Amino acid sequence: MKEQLEQLLAAAVATLKEQGTLPADLSPRIQLDRPRDKSHGDFATNLALMLAKPAGMNPRALAEALLAALPENDLIADANLAGPGFINFVVSQDQLIQQLQQAYQDPRVGVQPAAQAKRIVIDYSSPNLAKEMHVGHLRSAIIGDAVARTEEFLGHTVVRQNHVGDWGTQFGMLLAHMEELEGAELAMELSNLETFYKAAKQRFDESPEFADRARELVVALQSGDEKCRGLWQQFIDVSLSHCQEVYDRLGVQLTRADVMAESAYNDDLANVVEDLREQGLLVEDQGAQCVFLEEFKNKEGESLPVIVQKSGGGYLYATTDLAAVRYRQNVLKGDHLMYFVDQRQGLHFQQIFTLAKKAGFAREDLEMDHYGFGTVMGKDGRPYKSRDGGVTKLADLLDQAEARALALLQEKNSELSTAEQAQVAKVVGISSVKYADLSKNRTSDYIFDWDTMLSFEGNTAPYLLYAYTRVMSVFAKAGVEPTGLSGEFMLQDEREQALANTLVRFNEVVHSVANKAMPHFLCGYLFDLAGAFSSFYEACPILQAEDPAVKQSRLKLAALTAKTLEQGLELLGIETLDRM
Numbered sequence: 001m002k003e004q005l006e007q008l009l010a011a012a013v014a015t016l017k018e019q020g021t022l023p024a025d026l027s028p029r030i031q032l033d034r035p036r037d038k039s040h041g042d043f044a045t046n047l048a049l050m051l052a053k054p055a056g057m058n059p060r061a062l063a064e065a066l067l068a069a070l071p072e073n074d075l076i077a078d079a080n081l082a083g084p085g086f087i088n089f090v091v092s093q094d095q096l097i098q099q100l101q102q103a104y105q106d107p108r109v110g111v112q113p114a115a116q117a118k119r120i121v122i123d124y125s126s127p128n129l130a131k132e133m134h135v136g137h138l139r140s141a142i143i144g145d146a147v148a149r150t151e152e153f154l155g156h157t158v159v160r161q162n163h164v165g166d167w168g169t170q171f172g173m174l175l176a177h178m179e180e181l182e183g184a185e186l187a188m189e190l191s192n193l194e195t196f197y198k199a200a201k202q203r204f205d206e207s208p209e210f211a212d213r214a215r216e217l218v219v220a221l222q223s224g225d226e227k228c229r230g231l232w233q234q235f236i237d238v239s240l241s242h243c244q245e246v247y248d249r250l251g252v253q254l255t256r257a258d259v260m261a262e263s264a265y266n267d268d269l270a271n272v273v274e275d276l277r278e279q280g281l282l283v284e285d286q287g288a289q290c291v292f293l294e295e296f297k298n299k300e301g302e303s304l305p306v307i308v309q310k311s312g313g314g315y316l317y318a319t320t321d322l323a324a325v326r327y328r329q330n331v332l333k334g335d336h337l338m339y340f341v342d343q344r345q346g347l348h349f350q351q352i353f354t355l356a357k358k359a360g361f362a363r364e365d366l367e368m369d370h371y372g373f374g375t376v377m378g379k380d381g382r383p384y385k386s387r388d389g390g391v392t393k394l395a396d397l398l399d400q401a402e403a404r405a406l407a408l409l410q411e412k413n414s415e416l417s418t419a420e421q422a423q424v425a426k427v428v429g430i431s432s433v434k435y436a437d438l439s440k441n442r443t444s445d446y447i448f449d450w451d452t453m454l455s456f457e458g459n460t461a462p463y464l465l466y467a468y469t470r471v472m473s474v475f476a477k478a479g480v481e482p483t484g485l486s487g488e489f490m491l492q493d494e495r496e497q498a499l500a501n502t503l504v505r506f507n508e509v510v511h512s513v514a515n516k517a518m519p520h521f522l523c524g525y526l527f528d529l530a531g532a533f534s535s536f537y538e539a540c541p542i543l544q545a546e547d548p549a550v551k552q553s554r555l556k557l558a559a560l561t562a563k564t565l566e567q568g569l570e571l572l573g574i575e576t577l578d579r580m
């Protein structure tokens with residue numbers, strides 16, 4: 001609806017240009033807002049205010065001219081001028097009803113595919129394999145996955161890339177520790193990577209011989225020594241299977257096939273450096289090979305270097321990322337490369353993107369974006385830690401989420417059997433953790449708080465899951481299926497109107513999630529939708545409605561609400577429950 005209205009306004013602008021009222025070289029961005037106060041209509045635009053100056057006209061007069069130039073249509077029921085030159089639109093009831101009907105019948109729930117389908121390469125999760133995944137890995141996995149699902153839903157081809165860190169110097173110390181352990185003992189120790197890492201680190205810090213051996217082993221590993229490779233592979237396999245367990249529990253759609261590890265770029269790193277050299281971009285600085293980009297300066301105004309090779313010959317994180325850009329463009333054929341990585345790596349990615357273009361590793365029109373996110377904080381306002389002060393393993397955190405959800409359900413003395421309760425607790429626990437993350441603005445830090453995330457009130461997973469079961473209970477009670485209902489949508493009560501207006505917004509919300517990589521838009525929307533349903537449900541009897549036509553319409557409103565909630569939650573990677 002918003003799009004249609006935008007098109008109408010664009011047509012009005014074009015007409016005014018032809019008439020010479022507006023300068024011909026103008027191509028304004030048309031902004032349409034949904035006023036909070038419904039007495040201001042369904043949509044409002046400040047277009048006339050924006051264009052008044054370039055047009056050399058009074059904004060109200062320009063608004064009048066725009067209104068006069070709007071093409072004939074049956075979308076707009078009423079349009080009027082407000083204040084200094086705003087235009088408010090009321091959308092026709094017929095249109096609203098048509099859109100509801102269309103969404104009701106549509107397996108895509110009224111969401112239009114993207115105008116142009118692209119290949120999008122999405123880098124997400126990408127943990128370092130030396131340690132087990134911890135709380136800090138939550139956001140990339142969860143947000144990246146929600147955006148990947150949304151892009152796919154809009155018709156894009158998504159290529160997932162799990163750029164795991166498996167190649168750093170830490171592996172020398174891990175290999176040295178592996179060497180010291182025997183078969184059965186080794187397997188046992190490896191079952192807890194967190195303690196394994198700590199033990200190796202301790203040996204490294206205490207014993208100079210061990211530390212030397214660790215350094216030797218990195219060199220051996222990187223030069224392809226077979227025995228080293230074998231040990232390393234064993235470690236990587238264990239670590240990746242820990243990751244996979246976490247993904248499966250979280251419902252994150254990454255598999256082993258999406259793993260494209262840092263080590264996979266190893267053979268290309270010398271080429272990257274050579275290519276930079278050939279293009280005259282390399283500068284040697286204290287033995288290291290660097291590229292200085294004038295776009296990035298320190299406080300003293302000096303260009304910052306991107307180091308691509310250390311003085312000892314070793315390559316760096318940046319070198320691998322340059323190779324990865326080239327691979328994602330040339331082999332994976334990406335049109336858009338998206339990176340879901342901690343905000344603190346912002347400078348790194350800006351440098352990589354700039355350098356990749358400068359060096360010709362990336363086409364001029366290749367889109368590359370880093371979508372940073374804030375930190376998960378504890379209630380003390382510092383990065384979230386476990387009770388003993390260590391980092392919390394993600395697997396333990398998820399256990400805790402499930403246990404807390406179970407306790408909550410038991411307290412609520414629900415009608416579920418014990419087995420059902422356990423099953424429901426899993427969904428509630430995991431989705432609470434996911435939703436708490438997704439519902440916050442990606443770029444802010446957020447406080448990890450069990451009580452708020454597991455609350456049945458507010459913008460939380462339990463609230464939405466419960467809202468969904470409530471809608472579905474209408475159908476259980478009526479003994480009808482939500483699909484294939486006959487009858488017309490009728491919007492007489494203002495609560496029906498409000499619910500309908502919320503329902504038809506789904507399309508634009510999904511598109512804005514994809515465009516901005518901001519899943520919290522969708523969370524906010526679903527919360528609004530559940531609220532609009534709740535007001536409707538309390539004020540408008542459904543099964544008890546006297547008029548059968550009204551009953552049918554209300555059933556359809558409920559059905560479309562359920563469908564929209566379900567589809568929205570699915571895009572967020574959250575499964576719904578029929579009962580809880």
Ligand code: ARG
Binds near residue numbers: 123164321
């Ligand atoms: N492994 C890195 C880390 O844990 C994140 C990798 C992100 N992706 C990338 N292409 N650099 O910090």
